[in-house]
Each structure stands twice: as C-alpha cells, then as structure tokens.
Ligand code: SF4
C-alpha cells in the first residue's frame with residue numbers, strides 16, 4: 001500500500017465525512033479541531049486528525065463498521081490503496 005501524504009490537497013479529497021460510519025456524534029466532536037487544522041494548514045505537523053485516516057492514525061470516535069466509501073475516493077485511487085476502514089484500523093504504515 002502507498003504512503004499517503006498528510007497534505008491539505010489530500011484532506012480536501014477525503015470523503016470520510018460523507019461516510020455512513022462517520023457518526024453524527026463523531027462529526028460534532030471532531031469539527032472544531034478539524035477546522036482548526038485546516039485553517040492552520042500545517043498537516044505535516046498535525047498529530048491526529050479525524051479524517052484522512054489512510055494517512056493519519058485511526059479515529060478516536062468512529063467505532064462501528066457501517067460501510068466504507070474509501071474505494072470511491074481520489075486519494076484511494078491515486079495511492080493505489082487496497083484496505084478499507086482506515087478509521088478503525090491502524091493504517092499499517
Ligand atoms: S481513502 Fe478513505 S481515509 Fe483515505 S482520504 Fe479517501 S476517504 Fe479518506
């Protein structure tokens with residue numbers, strides 16, 4: 001699997017927010033921090049993010065498999081990824 005870059009470009013392509021596994025409660029919880037990270041724009045030095053899970057570690061609030069839409073994401077295709085549920089598993093880097 002590829003080593004996905006922690007970049008704003010990739011974050012913008014990430015469709016996790018539209019995924020059924022990304023619960024409403026988790027969105028509410030992670031929104032402020034995610035917005036701050038996006039405003040800062042320095043993802044290289046961001047330790048944890050509730051999104052772009054194929055580049056970062058797994059989620060701290062998504063805890064149930066309700067479908068994964070990673071395979072339809074541009075980051076997935078561009079990096080030739082093959083796993084699913086990066087929010088629940090460590091991404092194997
Ligand atoms: S492959 Fe999945 S985790 Fe990675 S950017 Fe796309 S939707 Fe997000």
Ligand code: SF4
Nearest residue numbers: 016019068069086087
């Ligand atoms: S990694 Fe897959 S299952 Fe998890 S939120 Fe992103 S698209 Fe959904």
